[in-house]
Amino acid sequence: MPEGHTLHRLARQHHRRYGRAPAIVSSPQGRFVDGAAAVTGRVFKKASAWGKHLFHHYEGGRVVHVHLGLYGTFTEWPLLAGGTPPLPVGQVRMRIVGAEYGTDLRGPTVCEVIEEPEIADIVAKLGPDPLRADADPAPAYRRISKSRRPIGALLMDQAVIAGVGNVYRSELLFRHRVDPFRLGTSITADEFAEMWTDLVALMKVGVRRGKIVVVLPEHDHGAPSYRQGRPRTYVYRRAGEPCRVCGTSVRTVEMEGRNLFWCPNCQS
Structure with a gap:
């Protein structure tokens, strides 16, 4: 999608x-x-x-x-x-x-x-959109901080944040070394603020370049992406492959109907 x-x-x-x-x-x-x-x-x-x-x-x-x-x-x-x-x-x-x-x-x-x-x-049914100039992240954090759902599910909930899909969800959590199974109530205001700022920057790059760019140059090595023309990623669609940072095998599991990808070492 x-x-x-x-x-x-x-x-x-x-x-x-x-x-x-x-x-x-x-x-x-x-x-x-x-x-x-x-x-x-x-x-x-x-x-x-x-x-x-x-x-x-x-x-x-x-x-x-x-x-x-x-x-x-x-x-x-x-x-x-x-x-x-x-x-x-x-x-x-x-x-x-x-x-x-x-x-x-x-x-x-x-x-x-x-x-x-x-x-x-x-x-009215949607959360703030990181790409809109008038976006206010405060309502998103209020919903997250009061929820006992995992942060990996909350980021995909369009009523929490509008526009985040499976790629940005998995990659954002990896970039901030956040365990996707942590409950929303455990995410601190500072952690969310850092993730929001990064998400805004990443999505703006996506608009400008027409593709998702999430891997830092120092980590952009090894085998090509999982399919030509798709974004190079840290964990998304890389189940069983070595983590670009620590070498641990990337894992995947279904979370609320969608496949989640994460590094069990970097995001522990």
């Missing part, structure tokens, strides 16, 4: 490609026909993101709300000579065509038209 930096990067890209001009919106797949009709031809005012939620704001207060889920993806393409869009390939839920570019959305969990005030209802 794409993590928060991907949605913020998409919001910036879509605002740059389609913002401040009318957009032609359609649904080649047929599952978003009414929604597309509600916004097509309207000025695409801006795009924004909160956690893993993307919002396309159109004139008149209408908003297309997208959550990519596990399989959703946007594919961008330049307009062909003469302004003719290419034929849709696969199950395209939503197509946006601007002056010079178009983009196809496939496989999202959510693709719906809402009204501007409804964004507040969605955001």
Whole structure:
């Protein structure tokens, strides 16, 4: 599932490609026909993101709300000579065509038209987003410090912090040598403040570079990543491989339905 930096990067890209001009919106797949009709031809005012939620704001207060889920993806393409869009390939839920570019959305969990005030209802269920300038980490720590769930689960809870996925969860805990099984009540304010600051910095790098970068240069050695094109990591998807720092075998276990990765020595 794409993590928060991907949605913020998409919001910036879509605002740059389609913002401040009318957009032609359609649904080649047929599952978003009414929604597309509600916004097509309207000025695409801006795009924004909160956690893993993307919002396309159109004139008149209408908003297309997208959550990519596990399989959703946007594919961008330049307009062909003469302004003719290419034929849709696969199950395209939503197509946006601007002056010079178009983009196809496939496989999202959510693709719906809402009204501007409804964004507040969605955001009210989410924790602070580290990538937003107005993010306040205090509510996140209050929830963590009162919870007897493990910190490894709390970091993945979008109601605690919005935008953190499995990679950032595992890597952040490793970088701060925090045992993922420690209860939220045991995490000190100073520990959380350090993790939050690091998380903000890491996710900003993700937005800027378009990929997750978590391994320090002095630890970036050994075998290539678990799959070409995926981020090099300390522990994520490295079960059974030696820890980049101490050499202990990285372990994995399922925690609240998601695979967790950690070093039992460095994070003891």
